[in-house]
Amino acid sequence: MLVLGIETSCDDTAAAIVRREDDGACVILSNEVWAQHDDHAAFGGVVPEIAARSHVERLDGTIERAVKKAGVSFADLDAVAATAGPGLVGGVMVGLTTAKAVAMAHGLRLVPLNHLEGHALSARMTEDAPFPYLLLLISGGHTQLIRVTGVGKYDRLGTTIDDAAGESFDKTAKLLGLGAPGGPKVEAAAATGRADRFNLPRPLLKHEGCDFSFSGLKTAVREAAQSLENPAPQDVADLAASFQEAAARHLAQRTEKAMALMPESGRLVVAGGVAANSAIKKMLQQLCAASSWTLITPPPQYCTDNGAMIAWAGAERLAAGLAPQQDDAMALAPRARWPLADPPDGGRLGSGRKGPKA
Known part of the structure; x- marks a missing residue:
């Protein structure tokens, strides 16, 4: 199973190609990350509008480099996975919309993902983590x-x-x-x-x-x-x-x-x-x-935001039969807030008019 992963939830523009073997092993064929630190340095922190514009300018090229480095073509892919939230909604929108376009243009399954699930499963890419x-x-x-x-x-x-x-x-x-x-x-x-x-x-x-x-x-x-x-x-x-x-x-x-x-x-x-x-x-x-x-x-390069963890989480969901149907995936809107799991008592810690915090 060959999956393209796209990550744009904050200020890193990332894309990667990951292969999930039949025995569940992970092979990372490419992992391209374009950090935006210089774009935000003068402001003392990440500026959402600047981050979103930077994703627009850099994402296509980042995907192209990931595909080229992996030595594959879009025709070889089985699916494209993308962060659909939580995060800076402008950046999430760029990545998810691009993923939808790639899926439509090349007839691929789309797997929208919770960014936190990417982190939750990232160790399983490189480590023995049953x-x-x-x-x-x-x-x-x-x-x-x-x-x-x-x-x-x-x-x-x-x-x-x-x-x-x-x-x-x-x-x-x-x-x-x-x-x-x-x-x-x-x-x-x-x-x-x-x-x-x-x-x-x-x-x-x-x-x-x-x-x-x-x-x-x-x-x-x-x-x-x-x-x-x-x-x-x-x-x-x-x-x-x-x-x-x-x-x-x-x-x-x-x-x-x-x-x-x-x-x-x-x-x-x-x-x-x-x-x-x-x-x-x-x-x-x-x-x-x-x-x-x-x-x-995980190794340091897979601790920070990266496309490989998104591609891998998408592959894991597909293998487990948990990916949404294509029509539902294409209709999913980007989310600024999206908890991975609720508290055990059913509470909604940190909830507000935009929904519960992640």
Whole structure:
């Protein structure tokens, strides 16, 4: 099964070709990603309108490179999978509309996908990750703990009640004048810093459940930064290290609570852009070692947004017979909000007039 994957949910224009073998193995034939960091650098964050326009300009060429690098033609493909949400709706619209056009022009199955499902199944592209497993999804827009028992079978155990982990890294980087992308910049600065210099809070330490919170930690970082007059490079490094340590401990502490809810698994999959952070990975490795669990993380290039994970999730859905009928797929509208799974109590945490948050 040969699938083209298209990902445009935020500021990365991505396309990939993936083959799913008869035995369920994944072969990634190409994975093209065009990052937009330079387009947004002057604004201190992603500007949705600029991101959408950039996708319009770059997506056709990105798809062309992915097909050419894979050594295939559109006639060889079985399906095209595309992110249909959640994300910046302008970017999602560009990718999904392009996927519909490709499907119509070449007579291919269309598989609209939840972006979070791409992350949820990404480890299965390159690692031995049988179901069930506990997923810690940490990215710029999402921080969730999800019980994954199969393709399309997801139960949300915890989510952020305010800000996402990646967003807090981005804001910390901006506050410290480190630039973008925030996650790698903070990690680089923290490498020469003292993580014990600033006493930052440990969010929700006595809170029941598995939810996360990063807004108070961001506030504490801002107050610590404002207390420094003419901060030297070492001050910035120390504050970056202190923040990174606090964020990693918070993620590990809440994950430990979720691990207790599914002891039958013994496997923790960490996905999303923040999963590439070495300090967080080390903290989670220690947690899993102490609990006799196995930690599974995709290679860094498949942690951040990419087309391969979308193509693979589409292939997994097709193989499981869970892809929508073609007419329904073609009629699906892009979604800014699209939860992968609801909370176990049926609540709608973070819901609003546009629907529940992801």
